[in-house]
Amino acid sequence: MLNFSFYNPTKILFGKGQIAAISKEIPKDQRILLTYGGGSIKQNGVYDQVMAALAGRTVFEFAGIEPNPTYETLMKAVELARREKVDFLLAVGGGSVVDGTKFIAAAIPFVGDPWDILANRGRIETALPLGSVLTLPATGSEMNSGSVVTRRATNDKLAFMHPLVYPRFSVLDPTTTFTLPPRQIGNGVVDAYTHIMEQYLTYPVNAPIQDRFAEGLLLTLIEEGPKALAMPDDYDVRANIMWCTTMALNGLIGAGVPGDWATHMIGHEITALHGLDHAQTLAIVLPSVMQVKRDKKRAKLLQYAARVWNLTDGDEDGRIDAAIAKTREFFERMGVHTYLGDYGIKADAVPALVAQLERHELTKLGEYGDIDLPTSRKVLELSVAA
Amino acid sequence: MLNFSFYNPTKILFGKGQIAAISKEIPKDQRILLTYGGGSIKQNGVYDQVMAALAGRTVFEFAGIEPNPTYETLMKAVELARREKVDFLLAVGGGSVVDGTKFIAAAIPFVGDPWDILANRGRIETALPLGSVLTLPATGSEMNSGSVVTRRATNDKLAFMHPLVYPRFSVLDPTTTFTLPPRQIGNGVVDAYTHIMEQYLTYPVNAPIQDRFAEGLLLTLIEEGPKALAMPDDYDVRANIMWCTTMALNGLIGAGVPGDWATHMIGHEITALHGLDHAQTLAIVLPSVMQVKRDKKRAKLLQYAARVWNLTDGDEDGRIDAAIAKTREFFERMGVHTYLGDYGIKADAVPALVAQLERHELTKLGEYGDIDLPTSRKVLELSVAA
Numbered sequence: 001m002l003n004f005s006f007y008n009p010t011k012i013l014f015g016k017g018q019i020a021a022i023s024k025e026i027p028k029d030q031r032i033l034l035t036y037g038g039g040s041i042k043q044n045g046v047y048d049q050v051m052a053a054l055a056g057r058t059v060f061e062f063a064g065i066e067p068n069p070t071y072e073t074l075m076k077a078v079e080l081a082r083r084e085k086v087d088f089l090l091a092v093g094g095g096s097v098v099d100g101t102k103f104i105a106a107a108i109p110f111v112g113d114p115w116d117i118l119a120n121r122g123r124i125e126t127a128l129p130l131g132s133v134l135t136l137p138a139t140g141s142e143m144n145s146g147s148v149v150t151r152r153a154t155n156d157k158l159a160f161m162h163p164l165v166y167p168r169f170s171v172l173d174p175t176t177t178f179t180l181p182p183r184q185i186g187n188g189v190v191d192a193y194t195h196i197m198e199q200y201l202t203y204p205v206n207a208p209i210q211d212r213f214a215e216g217l218l219l220t221l222i223e224e225g226p227k228a229l230a231m232p233d234d235y236d237v238r239a240n241i242m243w244c245t246t247m248a249l250n251g252l253i254g255a256g257v258p259g260d261w262a263t264h265m266i267g268h269e270i271t272a273l274h275g276l277d278h279a280q281t282l283a284i285v286l287p288s289v290m291q292v293k294r295d296k297k298r299a300k301l302l303q304y305a306a307r308v309w310n311l312t313d314g315d316e317d318g319r320i321d322a323a324i325a326k327t328r329e330f331f332e333r334m335g336v337h338t339y340l341g342d343y344g345i346k347a348d349a350v351p352a353l354v355a356q357l358e359r360h361e362l363t364k365l366g367e368y369g370d371i372d373l374p375t376s377r378k379v380l381e382l383s384v385a386a
Numbered sequence: 387m388l389n390f391s392f393y394n395p396t397k398i399l400f401g402k403g404q405i406a407a408i409s410k411e412i413p414k415d416q417r418i419l420l421t422y423g424g425g426s427i428k429q430n431g432v433y434d435q436v437m438a439a440l441a442g443r444t445v446f447e448f449a450g451i452e453p454n455p456t457y458e459t460l461m462k463a464v465e466l467a468r469r470e471k472v473d474f475l476l477a478v479g480g481g482s483v484v485d486g487t488k489f490i491a492a493a494i495p496f497v498g499d500p501w502d503i504l505a506n507r508g509r510i511e512t513a514l515p516l517g518s519v520l521t522l523p524a525t526g527s528e529m530n531s532g533s534v535v536t537r538r539a540t541n542d543k544l545a546f547m548h549p550l551v552y553p554r555f556s557v558l559d560p561t562t563t564f565t566l567p568p569r570q571i572g573n574g575v576v577d578a579y580t581h582i583m584e585q586y587l588t589y590p591v592n593a594p595i596q597d598r599f600a601e602g603l604l605l606t607l608i609e610e611g612p613k614a615l616a617m618p619d620d621y622d623v624r625a626n627i628m629w630c631t632t633m634a635l636n637g638l639i640g641a642g643v644p645g646d647w648a649t650h651m652i653g654h655e656i657t658a659l660h661g662l663d664h665a666q667t668l669a670i671v672l673p674s675v676m677q678v679k680r681d682k683k684r685a686k687l688l689q690y691a692a693r694v695w696n697l698t699d700g701d702e703d704g705r706i707d708a709a710i711a712k713t714r715e716f717f718e719r720m721g722v723h724t725y726l727g728d729y730g731i732k733a734d735a736v737p738a739l740v741a742q743l744e745r746h747e748l749t750k751l752g753e754y755g756d757i758d759l760p761t762s763r764k765v766l767e768l769s770v771a772a
């Protein structure tokens with residue numbers, strides 16, 4: 001096992017009816033800014049539940065945080081919060097709303113240009129407290145300290161992490177996900193699956209607990225994911241998926257083991273240039289990374305084949321091929337296509353994507369730092385079509 | 387899955403060399419009380435590492451916290467800390483030292499009789515911050531908010547839990563466990579195994595993540611436990627056991643599922659009246675609870691038999707018998723005997739143990755609350771001898 005530090009102070013309030021509990025989590029006298037996205041929370045009753053829980057409080061609202069939240073939008077919320085002297089941020093929505101609200105929390109008291117937070121040029125000394133009511137199980141942002149923000153003006157999709165932006169609490173009520181469109185469920189499952197794979201499919205460091213936790217989460221997604229599409233209002237299915245997506249990226253399964261994250265970094269550039277959903281880019285890139293790095297990932301690929309897909313017969317390369325194929329099939333089964341071509345993107349798009357990686361100095365990706373630009377090019381070329 | 391609230395703010399600093407990191411975790415100006423046990427930390431170098439990390443700080447010492455820490459001893463530390471106006475407590479040792487230090491932390495500022503904290507008559511409004519350097523993987527106290535304290539005068543072994551006594555940080559350096567006697571390793575593994583079983587072996591609530599995490603921890607203890615006895619200075623083995631024992635009781639695998647805890651409650655009375663090690667009492671009681679409650683625990687017993695012990699052939703009762711026998715064999719293999727008779731305790735001791743349960747109003751134990759005094763008597767009678 002590798003040395004590690006693990007710290008995660010987010011309080012999780014899980015289950016039906018838990019939105020009401022937020023009234024005890026936010027001090028009575030605080031001026032609250034409610035942040036949300038396109039307004040689906042007004043259709044599905046979540047907005048009303050939140051407002052009922054906050055009855056009698058001073059609540060401001062900022063709507064319109066988009067998928068892949070943009071710096072341009074978020075800075076308007078920062079202005080509003082500064083003007084109204086807000087004390088507490090409450091994000092209600094999916095990972096984009098939570099990510100965006102983390103940036104708002106850090107940007108409000110930031111001295112200097114808040115873009116420096118994302119460009120990693122400035123130090124966060126303080127941040128406003130935030131909480132979340134999650135309505136879309138996917139990114140894990142509700143229980144981690146990371147945030148990804150896009151600057152529309154420059155097509156930059158950048159991330160920051162800071163312990164001060166862990167949500168103080170996150171409400172995970174599976175019933176809030178019943179009305180999600182299938183595309184968002186499929187995306188969420190693929191996103192979480194890839195988060196787990198980025199922390200699992202590297203090289204062995206004798207960490208059986210982390211391995212078994214990761215495999216347990218993957219198996220649960222494989223079992224429950226298709227059920228979530230088939231039976232949208234099955235509470236237990238949604239509960240298991242919701243807890244899986246949170247556990248996939250709260251630091252636990254990654255503690256003491258190497259991380260890859262090349263799939264995410266390459267995927268971010270596809271979203272930045274072509275606007276694909278985050279999970280779509282992961283479904284495209286992950287199978288190609290598995291293929292291109294199959295030699296260095298051999299031991300874990302064989303373990304993954306055996307323990308997750310029960311592939312134990314035949315020679316090693318055959319099992320690895322089958323495990324990659326099974327992964328791709330699972331993503332397709334969740335309704336997420338796995339080639340660039342499926343989204344109308346052709347081979348001629350590859351050079352610009354590689355140029356973006358170069359511009360962002362993402363030239364040493366993967367658990368060994370050996371995914372250089374030529375290797376990323378190979379990954380992308382393999383991702384164009386079957 | 388059941389509704390739950392999960393909150394665990396303890397920062398874990400895991401790995402060799404991590405004791406040095408405590409200097410960054412405790413503010414420079416704080417007056418520190420170092421608490422420890424019988425002094426083994428002075429033989430194995432841990433004390434020197436801690437003092438080196440705290441060089442230049444104001445450090446007081448309180449030694450002599452015993453296994454099953456007593457109220458009488460701990461109150462002397464409370465007096466010392468009050469007198470010296472201590473700001474921060476640093477527990478260095480095993481679960482007893484950490485448990486005892488949590489009580490000290492709550493008792494120092496407590497208004498009224500601190501025994502009320504354990505008798506659950508008083509409210510904890512504040513507590514001193516504490517950290518820990520763990521040297522004995524077993525109880526999980528390093529990453530939870532629970533504490534068990536014994537009052538020698540009355541043979542009461544009582545517990546309290548409070549979020550204010552989560553350690554701010556805990557250092558888990560597996561090398562500090564190399565010099566532990568085999569008895570303490572065996573006890574630690576049995577303790578953690580039983581913690582997991584208390585949260586796993588109840589009834590199914592469609593919580594596949596919690597089940598697989600619990601099974602992953604059990605399998606890891608079964609694999610690594612005997613290696614820890616055979617190869618005392620294998621770093622990876624000790625690291626895996628140390629992380630297992632922490633994960634076994636930090637709230638995670640118990641979130642959203644029922645808990646049993648009858649084995650612990652009955653075991654506490656055996657320690658209180660006969661002085662057995664905590665883990666010895668668990669090794670004695672757990673197999674009998676499995677046997678007596680085999681009908682209501684049937685579904686999970688069969689799952690345990692199949693997934694943990696690979697027992698899938700034969701009829702259901704045969705598999706359950708085999709799983710109970712395997713559990714007992716594993717405890718014995720860890721050097722922990724599994725019958726009261728092995729410790730010279732005979733059948734005539736049972737009535738006094740049942741009377742203790744009655745005196746502590748422990749008359750509705752187990753996940754259904756149906757382990758009444760006659761059932762506990764049956765469990766104890768079955769525990770006397772093979």
